[in-house]
Amino acid sequence: MGQEPRLRLGPDRLHLVVFGPGFGESIVLRVPENTWIVVDSCRTGKDSPARTLLREHGAHWSCLVLTHPHLDHAAGFDSLLDHPGTGPVGLAAPMAEDTFQWVNSPDPVRHYREGTREAALAAVHSRWEVDPGSRWDLRRGDRRQVGDAAITVLHPDEPTRAAAPSDPNRLSSALLVEWRNVRILLGGDVLSEDWRDIASAYPDLARHAALKMPHHCSLGATHESWGRDGRRRLWVATPWNLGSKHPDARDGKGLDWALRHVEAVHLTGLPVGHNLQGAVPFETTRRELAEEARPAVLRGALPGGRVFRPAPDDPGGDDFFCYVHAVFNADGTLEECVHGPGAVIVRDW
């Protein structure tokens, strides 16, 4: 503990930190006095930022949850399990691909993705075996008291678990964390069709102080059940910079939908390289973002006037965290919101 922790965590407050470097995400909740809940894991540089945060504060985890074993949630989860801590270790859909289905793939991304997933699952399996009391098979309706916080599992329900759909997002867990009057909704990667079922079991999901938006604020993961009810709630989303990239700022897409329900969406980062990357913090509008005007998305020139969009800068070391850090008092009031380098506050106009 030679260095000052980078995030100041005051007493008697609930701290929500959403990390979203690259295409992964990890959420840390510090509940007074000293309860640490970590949901999912990602990597920056050589370690998971959640673990670095725990280490900087000399903290032991009280509960770990892997919402689903996709790389952008599982990378480094095994290192979290290696960090000191005791308590429930939650997982809903322990499913890996057979090693020999992919071990001869020429695609290195697949190797890294599947191997990392296997490592995370192996770590959970091992922990459950050594400490059976830590086993928490996440299923709808489960509620655990962790310190002064209560965690309720919203998804998956038993029929979905039993059907074992091939898309792991269908088995992703959504959680509701409650402390005094603070309600935090963690959406995992739950998709719209499953929110419909969740809403029928939990009709008051819209009543929350903060939301980690499901599936990088993609339109296919939105639902009115948690959308309506108050524009001052804090909604945080992490970027997904592969494939179709999220969040999408165009009309009719996820960010547009979100900004019809809240004043601002706090992005831990953007999925493309831009001229303000690393600025702390800055605000923009969805229109500017959609037009790639502010921040200005960088362009790489190709022959014939064609362009490509450069990837975001590689954070490289362990120091560069894309994060949003929110502080709530016991009444559920957001007292402070701190943005890390790369984070963007997006308003509608």
Place this chain on the structure above:
Amino acid sequence: MTYSVLAHLDSVRSELVEAIRPRKPGTLVQVEGGWSSGKSSLLRLALDDFRTQGWLPVLVAPPARAEDAGVLALAQSAVGLAAGNRVNGEFRQILAEQGAWSDKLAALKAWLVREQGRAVVLCDEPDRWFSDASGDDGHFAQLTRETFDVLRESPAPKVFTGLGRWTATKKISVPAQGNPSDFLRAPDTWGMLQEVARRIADLGEARLRWRSPLELRLIVGLGALLSPEEVVRWLDMDRPRRWELSRRLVETLEQRNTPDALGILSTWGRLSLVRRAIPQDLLPELRDPALNATAAAVLEHCILYPDNGGYVLHDTLRADAQERGHWLGKDECRDSHRHLAEHYRQQFAGREPEEHPRALLDECEAFHHASRTGDRDFAQGVRVRFVEQLNILGRVLSRDFHKYVPAADVFARACERDPDNDYSRHYLAFNLDIAAHDAPRAEENYRRAIDLAPWNVWWRSRWISYLVTRGRTAAAREAWFEALDAIRTPFSGSPPEVYENLHLWVARLLLHRGQLDFAEAVLQDIPPAALDEHFGLRALRRRLQALLEVRRNRAVFPLTVPEEGKWTRPHLFIDLPPGDIVAWLAGRVDEVDPENGIHLSVAKAPQAPGQEPEYGFLDLDFAEFDAMAKGVTSGELAAGRYVEIVWLKQSDEGSPLLRAHLEQGWEDPDLPPLFPNPARYLRRAGWVRSRA
């Protein structure tokens, strides 16, 4: 053997006995001679001479490089010594079912000291008993080496045959075969092939002068199958070596492909499973019953040779059969071993080695063959005198039959007999681990084996791999540093096999699991020169570089493209002159999005040396893609596919060309294999998706 073959040994036989006669401590006579020159026969003939002169000859001739060569060397030594005084403490200790290997060796050592006045130790080609192998083979080679050391260091006079480098007090050379012509013409040597042998002698006498008895037999066999004239012509033209003779015999039989030819081969294969002389009554049981008279004669007079009322298959012909899989299917092989096990079991049935010492050797052979059946219960029905036999049985069940839990049971039995046997402990753990069965017990025994032999690289390597497999990375790191502390030699680093047996496997698994920093640390521990020399380690370094690129979101190339060659030129357009290409992109399909088209991660090739590639994203709608694609359509694409886009000088710069890499599996031939399956614990827990 007939007299005519062995006549040339008479003079050296007397010389040998004379060399030992002074009974001087430390006497070591080395008998030298080429392959099949008669060295082994000389030792067997000399046994009687030594006995006549009041010696207690102890002949030790275990099968070359056999796993149980050490066990058999010890057993043969004990049996030889027991011929002089069978009931004693040392023999009882060697026969005891409980007891460590080291205790039994100590008993042999003490016994040899006690008998130093009359024992003479005859070791047949001890330099072939064991190799310099490492790993598992190294373990068994070490046991053999230890037994040999006890014999070599004993105060009794010794005779060693072979070309090993020993400090001999006297060396004797076995002369080359005396007169091949006499041998070929000798009556009662060739049965119905007498005429073939005689004809070969007539045609080729001059060319046969330096041929050994084994070679002459092979030549006669070939003469019977081809013709004496053809064989002699071949000898004349090509002057084939010994191994060429047996290869031609095998090829002739294989090409002939008749029931008789194949019958000879399968019989040869079955006989090659026998490691001792073949008694007269066993031969009909192993011989193909349908062989015609000529085939039977080739078998009995050319492939085998008669010895002491039975038959012998020369070691080199056993090796030939082994190289070709004994010409037996797996089931036939197992059945033959079962038959041989029963045969040896009958030999000692009702005879206890305490009263009939040679029964110990029959017990050992019965167990050897029983272990090769892969039937644990059958094998365990044979009495086992040495813990190491159980270790061999466990190894066979695991390695050859993939019966991991039964193998673990056998190793557990070994541990009961010798709780401090690190090999048994380790392989009990490893087999449980392979089967993902009873992890706490596996852990306990992994740890125990390391406590017993902290310097053993394999014990460390598998323990660390186990921890990585279980997702216990912090514990694996700790175990890694402990291993380095235990194994490293100050100043001189580690011997090369450490990198091959420890670093290689640990790094392989870590890379598989995406533990890149740990893997990098493991590879960085290897001196660059050692890493550069090893194909497997170099492949691991390549894989590490590729995965680090993935972690940095910079992965566009497939694993088939090595790091150093990435930017030399486009890889899918090697048919185009490089000078025609003005720019190119390497790309990976990230997603085929039915709504929006194809999303690529791309890297723009550096335009000049020293420049860096530019990484980014390129989105193409389906029409755009199909317009530029050659040999592939957007409908065939899936995420993970490698593509290249090039712009050509002479064409419209706005119309690039795109090609996609073939979608097929690829295995880096240099990359060490993944074994056991890293997902085995997950699979056992039902956490692995099964595919039809």
